[in-house]
Amino acid sequence: MKLLYFAWLRERVGLAQEEAEPPAEVRTVGALIDWLVGRGENYEAAFADRSLIRAAVNQDHAALDAPVGPGDEVAFFPPMTGG
Amino acid sequence: MKLLYFAWLRERVGLAQEEAEPPAEVRTVGALIDWLVGRGENYEAAFADRSLIRAAVNQDHAALDAPVGPGDEVAFFPPMTGG
């Protein structure tokens, strides 16, 4: 699974992207966040306020209950501020 | 009094502008139209449908009961279609 981080999520995680292999029971965006938070303080800090986390799966906006699986591209970012 | 006509009003009256000296009892835009209509068939044709007549006095939009007097510039035209 390819993980991408943008804006202050990228800064807090300390990575722009990484390859990850979460266990098979991680089947949703929300479960993926739970798993990431357990991996270290940088993830904990990045995902501390979940109301500020937005996600995309394969470059489409995705809710916390959206399914994720091996081979997916999953991105995490704050609310968008373009335009 | 200077009178101006625009668009099909100009075409029907047959004049773009003229100087006129209506009698002293002509004190409103509406009375001026009544007086003009009595001057000839061209005016009668131009002012036949009063719902399509708009007027301006001294370059400001004016209603039928707006006052007019000697020295005023009075314009008659159809509803505007700019833009």
Add this chain to the structure above:
Amino acid sequence: MTVSVQRHDFDPGRECHLLTSGRHDIGALVTFTGLVRDMAEGRGVSHMTLEHYPGMTERMLEQIEAEACARWPLDASRIVHRHGRLAAGERIVFVATASAHRQAAFEACAFLVDWLKTKAPFWKLEEGEAGAGWVAAKAEDDAAAEKWRGDRR
């Protein structure tokens, strides 16, 4: 805040540049360009002649621009309206509004176009396959202008 009534064409890019160059306080610029369509209510149109009332036209455009500036926090605005004979595809009118925020710029631009249509003394003579004829005012234009009346800020 300037108004031009002219026979010659204008350059939308240059107008945008003049409104915003050297300004760092403008967040949003909205423009409207009106063009001569080759079709009107099913009739082919080759040319459009715009007659206007010199003097009153400028007065009215300045009045509606002042009204827009009173209603919305505009940093800059511009109206250019052409008159004379124009071919299908040619530009007729340009309206631009600049503001710190986009909603003010959008609303003020739409307001200016709506009011211009019913208050600025212009009349269109259409030429096409079926000959020449004066364009009738549209009830929807009156309605569009009217909707801003109760919306004072």
Add this chain to the structure above:
Amino acid sequence: MTVSVQRHDFDPGRECHLLTSGRHDIGALVTFTGLVRDMAEGRGVSHMTLEHYPGMTERMLEQIEAEACARWPLDASRIVHRHGRLAAGERIVFVATASAHRQAAFEACAFLVDWLKTKAPFWKLEEGEAGAGWVAAKAEDDAAAEKWRGDRR
């Protein structure tokens, strides 16, 4: 109906020309240009860096453009969005909509700007007197995007 995501500046006049030249069926062209303001909520801003999600950005812009074309009878549309570091006064984004009628062009342009702000993956980092900081999303932008949700045509 094209979308560009680019580092370099764009030319609003040229974009307008490309949308309308040779077309005689367009009656109304509405454009929105967003610029970097030197002030944001009372703080001075010297530069703005736009980060984005390459690939998804283009997808989202194409999706919202398709949505606008489904809702309004547009003859042409265009979105250009810059990324990278921009100084105060620089252009960020350009949205243009062309239609036979002005109301469709105005509404579709406002819709595109509103949706772009909440759906296109861009993030602004502001630099100013007080250092650098990520711009927080505005509740009013969510509300502006939301108001189009019930407004399907």
